[in-house]
Amino acid sequence: MKASKFSDAQKAFILKQGADGIPVAEICRRAGISQATYFYWKKKYDGLLPTEMKRLKQLEDENGKLRKLVADLSLDKEMLQDVIRRKL
Numbered sequence: 001m002k003a004s005k006f007s008d009a010q011k012a013f014i015l016k017q018g019a020d021g022i023p024v025a026e027i028c029r030r031a032g033i034s035q036a037t038y039f040y041w042k043k044k045y046d047g048l049l050p051t052e053m054k055r056l057k058q059l060e061d062e063n064g065k066l067r068k069l070v071a072d073l074s075l076d077k078e079m080l081q082d083v084i085r086r087k088l
Helices: 008-019 024-031 035-045 050-087
Strands: none
Touching: 008 024, 008 035, 008 050, 024 035, 035 050
């Protein structure tokens, strides 16, 4: 996935503008983003501070790594159980 060209602080500033009552179309035009991106950020980050956004990203990355690890271990377990079944 491509890295965002916006920092967490910039995302928070853009979302704060929306909360201050500036029209979404104007915010998107100034920031150079689509309205879909704005609403995705709003759904995901609304109400978070930049430090909380960074922590959320770290937790999502860690969660992805753990999911991959669990999938690998489950596959290993299935293979070992299959070997045991064939021997008996």
